[in-house]
Amino acid sequence: MRRFLIRRAVFAILTLWGVTIAVFILSRLGPDPLLVYVREASYGISPETIAALKEKWGLDRPLIVQYAKWVGALLQGDLGESVAAQRSVVLIISEKVPATAQLASIAWVIATVPGVALGVLSAVKRGSTWDYTARAIALIGQATPSFWLALVMILVFSVQLDWLPSATRGDPNDPLFARLRHFVMPAIVLALGPWAVYMRLTRSSMLEVLDTEFVKLARAKGVGNTMVLWKHALRNALIQPLTVSAVVLASFITGAVFVETVFAWPGIGRLAVQATLDNDFPILAGVVLMFGVAYLALNFLADLAYAVVDPRIRYS
Amino acid sequence: MVVITRKSLVSRSPLSACKRTFDFFRRWPVIPGVIIGCLAAGAIFAGSLTPYDPKRGDLDARNMPPVWVSDGEWAHPLGTDRVGRDMFSRLLYGARISLMVAGVAVSVGTITGTAAGLVAGYFGGLVDETLMRLVDLWSALPFLLIALILAVSVGPSLWMVIGLLAFSSWSAGARNIRGDVLSLKTRDYVALAKVSGASAPRIMYRHLLPQVTHIAIVITTLRIGSLIIAEAGLSFLGVGVPASVPTWGIMIAEGRQYLLTTWWIAILPGMAIFATVTAFNFLGDWTRDRLDPRLRQLV
Numbered sequence: 001m002r003r004f005l006i007r008r009a010v011f012a013i014l015t016l017w018g019v020t021i022a023v024f025i026l027s028r029l030g031p032d033p034l035l036v037y038v039r040e041a042s043y044g045i046s047p048e049t050i051a052a053l054k055e056k057w058g059l060d061r062p063l064i065v066q067y068a069k070w071v072g073a074l075l076q077g078d079l080g081e082s083v084a085a086q087r088s089v090v091l092i093i094s095e096k097v098p099a100t101a102q103l104a105s106i107a108w109v110i111a112t113v114p115g116v117a118l119g120v121l122s123a124v125k126r127g128s129t130w131d132y133t134a135r136a137i138a139l140i141g142q143a144t145p146s147f148w149l150a151l152v153m154i155l156v157f158s159v160q161l162d163w164l165p166s167a168t169r170g171d172p173n174d175p176l177f178a179r180l181r182h183f184v185m186p187a188i189v190l191a192l193g194p195w196a197v198y199m200r201l202t203r204s205s206m207l208e209v210l211d212t213e214f215v216k217l218a219r220a221k222g223v224g225n226t227m228v229l230w231k232h233a234l235r236n237a238l239i240q241p242l243t244v245s246a247v248v249l250a251s252f253i254t255g256a257v258f259v260e261t262v263f264a265w266p267g268i269g270r271l272a273v274q275a276t277l278d279n280d281f282p283i284l285a286g287v288v289l290m291f292g293v294a295y296l297a298l299n300f301l302a303d304l305a306y307a308v309v310d311p312r313i314r315y316s
Numbered sequence: 317m318v319v320i321t322r323k324s325l326v327s328r329s330p331l332s333a334c335k336r337t338f339d340f341f342r343r344w345p346v347i348p349g350v351i352i353g354c355l356a357a358g359a360i361f362a363g364s365l366t367p368y369d370p371k372r373g374d375l376d377a378r379n380m381p382p383v384w385v386s387d388g389e390w391a392h393p394l395g396t397d398r399v400g401r402d403m404f405s406r407l408l409y410g411a412r413i414s415l416m417v418a419g420v421a422v423s424v425g426t427i428t429g430t431a432a433g434l435v436a437g438y439f440g441g442l443v444d445e446t447l448m449r450l451v452d453l454w455s456a457l458p459f460l461l462i463a464l465i466l467a468v469s470v471g472p473s474l475w476m477v478i479g480l481l482a483f484s485s486w487s488a489g490a491r492n493i494r495g496d497v498l499s500l501k502t503r504d505y506v507a508l509a510k511v512s513g514a515s516a517p518r519i520m521y522r523h524l525l526p527q528v529t530h531i532a533i534v535i536t537t538l539r540i541g542s543l544i545i546a547e548a549g550l551s552f553l554g555v556g557v558p559a560s561v562p563t564w565g566i567m568i569a570e571g572r573q574y575l576l577t578t579w580w581i582a583i584l585p586g587m588a589i590f591a592t593v594t595a596f597n598f599l600g601d602w603t604r605d606r607l608d609p610r611l612r613q614l615v
Contacts (some may be wrong), residue, residue, distance in 0.1 A: 030469035148586030
């Protein structure tokens, strides 16, 4: 276990290092490095100002020095200052994290619990109406662009039926129920794709497990159906969906960019889009690095979760 | 004595005819094939299928609804947008971009991924370790956010989108193909080829590649749908193909503000995406079940 943890930590550090290199190279690919800080660089800006700005962000130095300075600051937890807001990036990101985290955790619950449950149901009652309905929803979930689905839902549930609010997180002083209403549509849109993944994977691995000898033996011994399904079969069938959990959670960060844009949700995703429009590189880089850290952490948790679900897996 | 004829054995009732048709459609991907075929034809011959220029507006024909809504006219069967551009023409030209971007990206991605998988699996050791760690690193890179950075530093362009999507789609193929090559390379025929003096590139190309082509095909067809959605998403955010080019994602973004009045501008392109992606997903599922059901556990 200890060796596994060390290996994991080393890999995580190397990966993050790789991410910083990727981000740096990408940001310097353009014709003018000033573009990642200023919109329309050289347009109506005097050469003196340009030189001063380049000096301010260290863009007049050799690339390797720029990179070293940037990573040096990162190591001290300094992500720099936002160009547009003139405030610390760490502060801005930390203000936006709760909104995205709340949305993503609710979406994760919506995706996993019904996803796994319907996957089981669909496998057990193969060929039934349940099976076909669940598979049809999964099909829609995988083929619909989330930003478009969000628009359709707004059109139906906010405009036509007037049941749910169409944007923002609501007033923090509102009662809990009123605030929860704001979560309904964004969370469902964010959850639909991952839900489909969980449902399909649970269904196919459940079908496989139900066909194995040990399930047949359990039935032959006279173990009750409920026990066979939930204890013998599901526990083994869960391994597949678990392997993708980190990928699914990571997909929430991508999904959040679209969902937050459409529903005007004040989170990380919208921050990233706004930073793109403002050519605010420090913020964008901060969001990408935060994503990298979150992804690695989630991956690690998923690995640990395996060992709990499947005692055969021993990390050595 | 009862004479059993062939005819009496095979029942010809209308109900079984229905069932046969149903089974036929279940067995062969006819509907997805037709959808994709029509779309490809529409994309290729868009210029001769519609008299309108997808970029040129007609201010006398602004905000016209589709033909099935009251006030709709056959001159513009799917209506027009805020500046009077014909929706049907824009959808056709949008299909051109979507299919081209997804097609080129998936081909480049598959070729790279297959090559990487073959090399990693065949040589093993340090090469394998390096390539596989690279695959792991790849999955930790958020491609949407990378697109945002590129949009800022380089500016949005068609080739940037294609390159980015190609880059994002080599790793799944590499991982799966490597796994198969690991076991394939221990077979006798590979050893025999080695003994008879075949070079490593030749063994990979002539002896191993044909054994893993089916994996590449399945992953390619399963991947196209998600690439079409990804391209539309980038366009929607304004960081993909430049806004002057008609694409489905840009049309949805443009129609978004006018959802209350001219809903069709945003809704129709979304339906086009849905139909296309569903068709490709069905085709992908079908090829997978035919060629290699083991790949069912792919995400």
